[in-house]
Amino acid sequence: MTKTTFGxxxxxxxxxxxxxxxLVVIPSAQLANLQPAKGLAPYSDIARRGREVYIExxxxxxxSQQPSSHFxxxxxxxxxxxxxxxYVYDYPHLLGTMRTGPDLFNIGERQPxxxxxxxxxxxPRAVSPGSIMPAYPYLFTHVEAxxxxxxxxxxxxxxxxxxxxxxxxxxxxxxxxxxxxALDHSYPPTAEDAP
Amino acid sequence: xxxxxxxxxxxxxxxxxxxxFLLIWSISTxxxxxxxxxxxxxxxxxxxxxxxxxxxxxxxxxxxxxxxAASERYPSPSAKEDDKEPMLRAxxxxxxxxxxxxxxxxxxxxxxxxxxxxxxxxxxLHAPDTLTQSELLTFGRLRPLHLSLVVYGWVSMAGMGxxxxxxxxxxxxxxxxxxxxxxxxxxxxxxxxxxxxxxLAGWTDGVEWLEFPWQLDVFFVVGGACIGVxxxxxxxxxxxxHLYVSIWYIGASFVWFPFLFAVANWPKLHFGVQxxxxxxxxxxxxxxxxxxxxxxxxxxxxxxxxxxxxxHSYQLSLLGFWALALFYSQVxxxxxxxxxxxxxxxxxxxxTSVMMIVPVVAVxxxxxxxxxxxxxALRFSPTLAFVVTGAVMYTLVSLQGSLHSFRTLNAVMHFxxxxxxxxxxxxxxxxxxxMFGSFYFILPRLTRWEWPxxxxxxxxxxxxxxxxxxxxxxxSVGGFLQARKLLDGNEPFxxxxxxxxxxxxxxxxxGAMMTVSHFIFAFHVxxxxxxxxxxxxxxxxxxxxxxxxxxxxxR
Numbered sequence: 165m166t167k168t169t170f171g172x173x174x175x176x177x178x179x180x181x182x183x184x185x186x187l188v189v190i191p192s193a194q195l196a197n198l199q200p201a202k203g204l205a206p207y208s209d210i211a212r213r214g215r216e217v218y219i220e221x222x223x224x225x226x227x228s229q230q231p232s233s234h235f236x237x238x239x240x241x242x243x244x245x246x247x248x249x250x251y252v253y254d255y256p257h258l259l260g261t262m263r264t265g266p267d268l269f270n271i272g273e274r275q276p277x278x279x280x281x282x283x284x285x286x287x288p289r290a291v292s293p294g295s296i297m298p299a300y301p302y303l304f305t306h307v308e309a310x311x312x313x314x315x316x317x318x319x320x321x322x323x324x325x326x327x328x329x330x331x332x333x334x335x336x337x338x339x340x341x342x343x344x345x346a347l348d349h350s351y352p353p354t355a356e357d358a359p
Numbered sequence: 360x361x362x363x364x365x366x367x368x369x370x371x372x373x374x375x376x377x378x379x380f381l382l383i384w385s386i387s388t389x390x391x392x393x394x395x396x397x398x399x400x401x402x403x404x405x406x407x408x409x410x411x412x413x414x415x416x417x418x419x420x421x422x423x424x425x426x427x428a429a430s431e432r433y434p435s436p437s438a439k440e441d442d443k444e445p446m447l448r449a450x451x452x453x454x455x456x457x458x459x460x461x462x463x464x465x466x467x468x469x470x471x472x473x474x475x476x477x478x479x480x481x482x483x484l485h486a487p488d489t490l491t492q493s494e495l496l497t498f499g500r501l502r503p504l505h506l507s508l509v510v511y512g513w514v515s516m517a518g519m520g521x522x523x524x525x526x527x528x529x530x531x532x533x534x535x536x537x538x539x540x541x542x543x544x545x546x547x548x549x550x551x552x553x554x555x556x557x558x559l560a561g562w563t564d565g566v567e568w569l570e571f572p573w574q575l576d577v578f579f580v581v582g583g584a585c586i587g588v589x590x591x592x593x594x595x596x597x598x599x600x601h602l603y604v605s606i607w608y609i610g611a612s613f614v615w616f617p618f619l620f621a622v623a624n625w626p627k628l629h630f631g632v633q634x635x636x637x638x639x640x641x642x643x644x645x646x647x648x649x650x651x652x653x654x655x656x657x658x659x660x661x662x663x664x665x666x667x668x669x670x671h672s673y674q675l676s677l678l679g680f681w682a683l684a685l686f687y688s689q690v691x692x693x694x695x696x697x698x699x700x701x702x703x704x705x706x707x708x709x710x711t712s713v714m715m716i717v718p719v720v721a722v723x724x725x726x727x728x729x730x731x732x733x734x735x736a737l738r739f740s741p742t743l744a745f746v747v748t749g750a751v752m753y754t755l756v757s758l759q760g761s762l763h764s765f766r767t768l769n770a771v772m773h774f775x776x777x778x779x780x781x782x783x784x785x786x787x788x789x790x791x792x793x794m795f796g797s798f799y800f801i802l803p804r805l806t807r808w809e810w811p812x813x814x815x816x817x818x819x820x821x822x823x824x825x826x827x828x829x830x831x832x833x834x835s836v837g838g839f840l841q842a843r844k845l846l847d848g849n850e851p852f853x854x855x856x857x858x859x860x861x862x863x864x865x866x867x868x869x870g871a872m873m874t875v876s877h878f879i880f881a882f883h884v885x886x887x888x889x890x891x892x893x894x895x896x897x898x899x900x901x902x903x904x905x906x907x908x909x910x911x912x913x914r
Contacts, residue, residue, distance in 0.1 A: 172602070173591070176611035176684055180618060180648065183688030186371065187640045188622065190364055191704055195633045220561035222499020234697035234770055236848025246699040248632045255627075256565040257634035261694055263774035263845060264484075266852050288487070294853045296484060296860075298498045299491045 201249035203351025207343070214343025217336045219256065221300070228260035229269040229347070243270035249354040265297055272348035281341040282318045282333050290324040303337035306330075368703060375686065375714045381678070398669035400601050401529055401660060408436030410667040414741040414799035416813050423739040427666065432732035434668055447531065452804050454533035455524050458540035458586070460805055462520030463798060464888065465548055467881050469512025472555075474874040477505040481870045485863040495559050503570040504558045510568070510645070511579065512551050514786060516544070517794040518653030519586050522609045524801050525660055526590050529606055530597035536589045543585025550578025566634070568642040569623055576624045580617055587613035604676040605659045608652035611684065615648040632700050639694040646785060647687030654749065654790040655683075655722060657797045661746045662729055665800070666736065671728035679721030686714040693764040696773060712764030719757040726750040741816045745796030748824065752788035756781065770846065776859060776866075777838025784831045787873070795823070795880065802887055811892020815883045819876045826872030829865060837862025 200206075207215060218224070231237040233245040246269055251257065275281065283290050286304050288297040308329040310317055315332040325331075333341075399407060410423055427433050483489050483498045490496040527534040534540070554571035557563065563570045571579070590613055594606060602610075622628075623641035663670045670676060692700065692708035730747050737744045759781060763772050772778060799816065803809050810816060837859045844855035886892050 172607055173610050173614055176607075177614055177618070179681075179684040180615055180688050183640075183644075184618075184622065186367060186707060187689055187692065187704065188637055190367070191636050191701060192629075192633050194364070194701060195631065198631070219563060219565035220500075221494065221497055222502060222563075224565070224567070225499055225502050228774060230695075230698045232697035234766075234773070235845060239848035240852060248699050248701075251631040251635075251699065254631050255629070255634060257629075257632060257638065258565070259632070259635040259638075259695065259698060261567070261774065261778065262776075264776070264856070292853075294857055296487045296856055296863075298483065298487050300497070301491055302494045302497075 195248055198248055198252060199354075200252040201247065201349075201351065201354040204250060204252065204349070205346075206253050207346060210339050210342040211346040212343075213336075214339035214341065214346075215258075217303075217340040218258070218343055223268075224258050224260045226260075226262050226264035226297070227266065227268045228263055229267065230259045231267055231269050237267060240266075241270075241274055242267045243273070243349060244353055246349060247353050250349050265295075268344065268347055270347060270349055272345040273350045276345060278316075278341050278345065279319055281344055282316065282337060283320055285337055285340065286318050286331055287320065287324045290320055300337070303334050303340070304331050305334060307332055364703060368707060371689070371707060372710060375710060397601050397603070398663070398673040400603050401605075401664055402667070402669070406667065407669065408434045408667055410665055410736075410740075412665050412740045412742060412800070413803040414810055414816070415739055416809075419739040419813075423736055426735040426739060427668075427733060430732045436667075448528065451527045451531065451533055452524070455527045455537055455540075456805050458534075458537050458544055458589075459520045459524045459801070460888075461541055461544040462516045462523065462586075463802065464884070465544060466513050466516035466520065466794075467884055469508050469516065469551060470877050471881055473505055473508030473513055474870075474877045476501050476508065478867065478870050478874050480505055481863070481867045485860055485867065494561065500559055500561065503563065503567070504555055506568065507554060507558065507570055508551070510650070510786065511547075511554075511571075514650050514653075514790050514794065516547060517798070518650065518657075518790070519544075519547075519583075521657050521794065521797045521801065522590065522613075522653055523586065524805075525605055525656060526593050526609060529603050529660065530593060532593055532597045534589055535593045535596055539585045540589045543582040543587075546578050546582030546585060550575055550582060553578070564624070566638050568645060569638065573624045573626045576620065580621060583613070583617055583620075587617070603659075604670075604673070604680060605656040607677070607680050608656035608659070611680075612649050612652035612656075615652075616645070619644050619648065632698075635695060635698070636692065636700055636704065639691040641691070643691035643694070644688060647683070647690065650786065650790050651683070651687070651753075654753070654793040657793050658726060658746055658750050658753075661742055661793075661796060661800055662726055662750065665740055665743050665746075666729065666733060668729060668733075671725050675721050676725050679718040679725070682714070682718035682721065686711045686718065690715060690764070693769065696764075696766055696769050709764050709766065713761050715757060715761050719754060719761070722750075723754040727754070741810075741813075741820070742796045742800040744820055745792050745799065749789050749792030749796065752784065752792065752827075756784040756789055759784070771839060771842045773842070774845065775838035775841045776834050776862070777842065780831045780834035780838060783827065783834075788827050788831065792823070795819070798880075798884065802884065806888055806890070808887055808890050810883065811886050812883060815879050819880045819883070822872045822876035822879070826869045826876060829869030829872065831869075833862045833865035833869065837866075 229246075231243040231246055238244060250269075280291060284292060285300045287299050287301075288295040304318060306326055306329055307315070310330050310332050316338060318331040318333060320326075320331065410420075410427060412420060412423060415423060479490070479496075480498060480501045483501075487498075494500065523534060523540055550571070554575045557572050557575060558570055562572050564572055590609060594602070594610055619641055623637055629637050659670065659676065689711040690708050692705050693712050696705055696709070698705075726747075727750070730743075730750075737747055762768055763781065772781070799810065840858045840862070841855045844850045844858055845852075
């Protein structure tokens, strides 16, 4: 009785184990000994913190990090198609599945300016008209007076600049920009070792 | 390594092709013309030919009877002898009352929260300077919260509650250890509350569909086990000899989900692109092996039960079950077509995605051939209106999914809002509609109180239908236009943003209609549970199904 009762559940689990073997175990084995791409550097401490800010604020829901040969990504300057060796230091992964905003895998090469990134994060429409990216004012502080040489002041064009005082970047904003600047995978690709 | 992978792939492909031919052969040779007695286990001895619809008013029940009796495709009613079975059913419903009510009512609260957050998120996408001052309300935190609440709060808890109730009823066995299930519901709620606060605070695992911090995932694993164990032990102790197909789906989903959830959430186990592979393997399996089976289990019960007519082909339903298990468990990687993952993996997922046509057609034939000839009944039965609409959407969204997995068609959907439209088509149009219908049937039985305001059910239905149609159509069109701009390298990227704005606004309109319908639904559920509303003289609460020609007998 018990045997016939639970036979279907055993079989159902066996089917899932097979799928796990195919989609989890084998790919893991195949990718386990992957060496980092030549030219790929580990994240610096500040870039690593910036990656956490990127995750905490859910940037992945609008930005992919996977230039693809299926799209005109190289033509747009988003970089060559990426390979598994480009992601060795990435955990959690941030491949993304939406392009509500542009792909960011090579944003550091395309847009290296800290000044631009800070203004863009504070108010995207100040530097990128038509953008629907949220503004992140909470990563900045509005101060009356700032400390030259210590505070990083955000340079904003006319309608967006504060009437008095200045906007200075918080540590999280600076870390996030450091991470974005580190997103540069323009070195030559590693030969694909996948079958 | 390579030969082993090749061998397994060949095996998987041959298996898939074999399954497809089996289906074609069996349909063309009429193997599945009419099911055996097994399809009738959900009925009492003399119940075929007698509809059961506790959500309908007396008037609607009479209309339902006449609409069904007028159809040539309706089985002739069997003679009624005594009312022993209804008393047993009342006892069965009582045994599961507390955990089922706890799960269903909790799910409604999460549905309201999840919808409101979803609406805010949708609005922000075309009004990006709304609510930006605090990190608690930024798009990137509310969006995963919306998904987590509606998937793990609403659909999962509703599905588990319906599954608990179905288990006792179909197996004709009182639910074993109902207190375990109640405790599981409490743990699951604690996990959701803690997880929501964590996501708002920015504490997240950072992986889509798996955002809740793994430390809090323990609540879901233990809570889910507390609900799953009573189901599995009730199956073991059952009175009914045969296991109806709904029980197959329910039993399997309760062992599939914990395994998937644990493997995908396990900390520090995954790395680099492999993490992406596991991510999408899980994300599609939570739909295919958790939400879909729970929804199909309910549809496989309520469509024949309300109609009083066994499902079209019982064997076909079993083929559908195994094909779903085999193919759905491997489809996830079509989300990474063109991405930096091994190509053979993506190919495997594309093939299995296309093979999903097999279980989908099996289910479609069963559901729709059972309903065909009785569409007038939808006017009089709230349960059928929701469940059959959900079943139709299941067929449509699944076929759409199979088509979209082809590499060429995938390109016009990948990375765009069309994916979001497809996800809502499935989780809302199919799963949520089936759950709404199940609520309308189950709650009067559990509370011994009829739905106080029938017009609220109609308002809920039409707002939800119009809302989801506007949502899916507009966002799909917007996504298609977005893809055309994305695929044209000569177009500035910003054009792919600008072109979507009107469709994003339309999505907010559709989403607002859905949200309003949820408030109506929640109000009605609250009124029912608190026994408010006008008390009608004729309560369709008796456990005796209505009978043609002698309505009111036995009441």
